Amino acid sequence: MKNFTFSTFLKCKSVSFLAMVLICSISFAQNPYTIQFQDESIDMPENIDTFQWDQMPENSELANGYVGWVQFYQTPTQDIQDLFASNNLQLLDYIPHQTYLFYFPANTSVQFLRQSGVRSIVPVEGRFKLSQDLKNGNIGEWAAVGNHILVTLQHHDLVDTQFVIDDLATKQISVHEQYRDSNNIDLLIPNNCLDALSELPYVKWVEVIVAPSVPDDTRGRSIHRANNIDTETTGGRKYDGTGVAVMCRDDGAVGIHVDFEGRAYGLVGNGGGTHGDGVSGIMAGAGNFYPTRKGMASGSDLHIVNYVASFLDSATLNLINANTVQVTNSSYSNGCNAGYTTIARTVDTQMTTLPNLLHVFSAGNSNGLNCGYGAGNQWGNVTGGHKQGKNVIATANTNYLGVLEGSSSRGPAHDGRIKPDIAAHGQGQLSTSNNHTYQTFGGTSAAAPGIAGVSAQLYQAYMDENGGTMPSGSLIKAILMNTANDYGNVGPDFKFGWGMVNGLRAAMAIEDGRHLTDDITQGNTNTHSISVPAGTIQARFMVYWADAPATAGASPALVNDLDLVVTDPGAGTHLPWVLDTTPNPANLDTPATNGVDHLNNVEQVLLNNPAAGTYDIDVTGFNVPMGPQEYFVVWEFITENLVLTYPTEVETFIPNETQTIHWDATNIVSNILVEYSTDNGASWSTIATVAPTQKNVNWSVEDVQTGEGLIRITSGAFQDQSNENFSISRFPAGLTVDSVCPTEATFSWNAVAGAETYDFYILGAEYMEIVGNTANTTITVPIPDPTTNDIWYGVAARNDTEGWVSRRTNSGRHTSGLDCVVLGVEDSVLASNVSLYPNPAADQVFVSLIDSSFNNFEITVINSLGQTMQTLSANGNEAAINISNYTTGLYFVTIEVDGQTTTKKLVVK
Template structure:
């Protein structure tokens, strides 16, 4: 992605900023070179003045160089980092306290290291290569393989994997699984070889295998403001995620379901599971069957694969590496509060290597579980190492009204970082299921695809403004967090993250270009000036960077540490929100304060009722051991205290139906009065009054058909109403097929009072499309194949009064003739075919009585319209019948279609 420079942004040195940075740095600096890594305390000696390579242990030497830990007096500048690279001195991972894991050639000049600020060098102790869990048996059953232990071994990247496998085999250690293009191996090892294994020179890290995978089981669209991005009107936004690839990593095939017509690629053969169907429907269902059940990104190209905990499966890697997929969703847990694991490192690395890739995860449903953070069962129970990633999104679960679901896992992350990142509605969602049905779906499993789907809408919004380019996921994540609706405590917290997603404000930020990017190196400082207009009620500044992956088990996991300070026009300095991660239940529930952040790769400053003028956003590279580091600044300028977001114009509601009214409120204190109008705002009728802390209301739509309806909300001096009118109208609910013939079908529906016409829809390439318009309650639909399923739906309209109903639920005809008046030749075929036995259990015979046919095309379709069998038979007669095997079919009703010379007939077949 190209860097963006704005006329109101400048880069300069700030004396005030340097002074403040020095004070903060001194206040938070650690005065010791002592390293705490897992349960180990390691003091690296100040030995550079006497160091020789011969002092390194044999376990550190491999080929023509050494692995070890190198500690500097100060974090090396970018010039020193570059000098190391130019000499092939590899700084592999950053360890806290100015220390790196390194690989240096044995010819490396010690004097050069000393001149570059190196304090000391040691070999890597074998114990710090073993995870804490691995060092503390007994182990869970999932990690036991007979008398062996199942572990993940990570070898150094510059070591050939086959060499590692051969060396392990010589020590009777078997490789259970090898991953393509990865330095991770799954091993089965004897319990008594851990020490020897950790001291092998090519071994970088060993941990217990990932815990077993566990599933984290239209009100959401309006809560997320996704409906404002996908208005399905000519005047509104129409961000459907078109052109964006989304990936469902779950429990098998998705569908069949017409809500994914023409947009779904299943890359798994597993059937009969419904979890992935629920995830997919929330993320990208089109609502073809029932428009009320439309998902977030109804135009996204959707792929489905099985969930593999390593994130190194060939299907996932192929899709993200080839650019087919930009956003993945995984609503699975693997353990609880697992820390920074090899899997965490993998997902952070993938995002760092492919900047446009966004991984979205559920936070988990394990609140109530004590996962060892130290504050009891209500804190620190985010499930799975992958969710602890710095560059990914972990999603909390809220009800459609924005209240937190009790089971939703809470932070902090293992090292005190803010997790979850953001919240979305997952509970009690209606989503797709197999075979063109729907299911009630819930948990953070449903919240995560809400975020993934809104992200796809934002990807499209960015692309339309930038020549079709994809945005960096860092920009999208920052935008989502900085524009989220406040929830829970003021500022970020360990329950909701940065709040509940607000897709509309996020899209407006992208549309208005309220973002910039730059980079920074160790010890540098940048200043960006942003103008805040008069009348602003709240301004939010956020700095976010996709951080360098940490070493497994790193604590803290933050590598590159940037600082943000915002200076207002009166020279007042504003520090970002911080939370206290002390493992105490009371402390973790306290509201955010302001200070210096040493844990997170995101910092936010929020100023209420800001003075107009130029604000300096100062960014410093406090500790950038792997630079230069690119970062994004996104800023949200909110000028309205009260904004009604749903309904906002163009919607069509049904009398007596339930609709959720939503609004954004900033710096309001009084109760909210809700009203509606049926005459475009001339007169208003009261709905209700709700407390000033509420931002939504479940409205029972009145029985007043019309096209000039609006909703208004008032809080003290603040007021807002729908931007345009919406409709209240009944829709045809009783649809039927009257006749289906080889080339056309006759359909009908119940009459709607005052309707002047009806639009008739059939399923097109991807969506339900208008096929004809009629003034009666009947229509003829052209068809191309009588044996294929047919779907139709209807919208009632009154052009005089200007209203249109919502589209009806689609009606299915599974295929085959229905009440069709056959001609003479068709009658001969229909009457000349006999099925026996019928009901059948093993096979059914197809006889043509006294007639003979040169060819017969035979197909069997189930009641869901799925074709199970098709074949062509020759020289069929009464003495030469056809035998069709149905022994594998489930008990039920089927339809057998027999066609010859363009003439077809359909017979019912019962399998018992």
């Protein structure tokens, strides 16, 4: 660690100002006015009593004023912050401690500054505008071009970007890339001009251009509890992301796939890579082709753009600025443990200025790399500068049992903050690929879209509870973290973050309104009273805030520092979790303890077996230099020790397949017995007995046929079982297309033993929809124009008497074109002997069999969408159909006699 102190500085018009420094042995702990910037400790001089503006060097003059660092004796109150703002005294960025990058007009009164608590004013030496890598000559090969290097320059808002570009051109510095609506410019510069570049007054920051983008790739719904909040049960939760839009920022076009039917926008088309396809399927696939490969938010709109590391590309900005997209996913890396970069600042800024936005990222698959944190190759290797953002989500990767993958990148962040933020299943998932195919997909690339998809589900849950109002992305992040299942060490850790996502508990917190928002200013305390009900076995209180973006290169990156203290009904006080950030493997793997946190923009107090009563939640503005600061308080009450989470609703299993049973266990000490029943609980059979820390087990489904399946889990006095029966049955085999005619198609399949009827599916505007039910193993249904549209179809068996239904078959596909079978003699005879009149009709239509040898027939009426309007049986040769409640349009009337069928068109006027 380098220590420096500013000496007395002099005005010099003819040469660039160089602040003289000398080695200082005073440590930060001894001097509260020492500031930390990258790898240097800097002692700020107490010079306000003798300071005059003419002491500032020429390279500090900008826009009829000055830029530099200003330090206060103590963090200014909100009144002083507001007074400065009203007088155009701009406190641009905060640098711990009590120090800001400033712009003050040239006529600013030094006396006013003294009276406002200013201690020190110094110019910013050029070296402090350069990233640590640039100062130390760490230039990656991607940034070296002959004797030139590629850098990203950030200029002050006080000057126009075009002015900067024109001025740089006079110095033989060329623009490599300019970003819309941004002060960031990528430059190609001679490798010997860094010092001169950094001394330019409009230059705020310079860093090595971002490292090349690398994709982070190598049975998610149940372990994420996404299935619990998107159920098929009547009256169950149906949060599938409808009304919410997600964004896949990835490797280009996502291939055409039936699982995105009617919901994909932007770069859609076959060809190219398949990384974005895998991400999109986990996040938003509908399972239209394979019903078992449904993604998290199957009702969300999917927008596809290219991954651009700057996050300033027009495709991204257009969609997030217009609030067209609320949740983004980027499963890419750029370097490793890169510190708080311009890109980290960009994504943090976007989430503070666009409240409905939530950025979700992969944490990376770089465990095993030493990325400079100081604890070897198993720690501090979260990839990419954008993932170091305070307000975004970085996701760890587990297998389908919740075991952390060895490749999953670990925290801390560069400054010791908790990263990753949360964990999800990514490894070995089956997801979409291009041209209606699937692929095996994994890594944190697959974990992140799991979080993004569950987030979209939670957005919908919030909208349903709040009259369609969109939630803050920060609130959704807070609820995700506070309701996560605790995996790894107790409390947060640097492997799983705050734990494994639990979509069900998160949705219940939203439904119950267990959240509030307020704001806080410097030095003040807000108290919120929350009642903990009797019977609560665990209470969690969390405060979270979208922190103001830090200045690039800052360490620590925290700007506004809030403190949480919880006071119980007995006046006992409780502090939040804290982790040991010492760069040593043993320290970093030590379980969290309780204390005061001055690193993270999230704090949580967890209480086991809390007494019922009123708890005071004190939120204090310990250090709020950029206030006021909005924050969220969220709370979670767990009242059951053991909760089965899968299967709990109506599910359809296949004999002999492997299913993974999932549950939540809180404060459990006894082994857990897992059992199943196929007769609605009349008898039980053992699946396994597992340790109290285990939260899932595999089960080979019994080879039976039933609609009365249940799972039960027991640990000592605690027990839970499925809320609804599940079915076990084989699905129909041999599904084929028999004929495709201009307005209808005929399909057939093999019978399933015990089936009473069959539900037949056709792809609708977005999803596979039931268009008919028959007791036969063949069906004829109306279809849209088959000469231009593919037909996707499937079938499921059911027995309503026994209460079971099979899983729908994987969808078949008939590519566009006719394959119309000419009617056989018997069918032709039936068709010629059926009369449908009047046609068109308005109130009533008659079906008559001309040949008296035909009688006792069945009638089915289907509309043009494939929906069955009515069925009836006729005795004799004629029947009347009441169509008075039909809307105007085309209908299909199918008549079945002695196993023969014919279909007539009916026009209702």
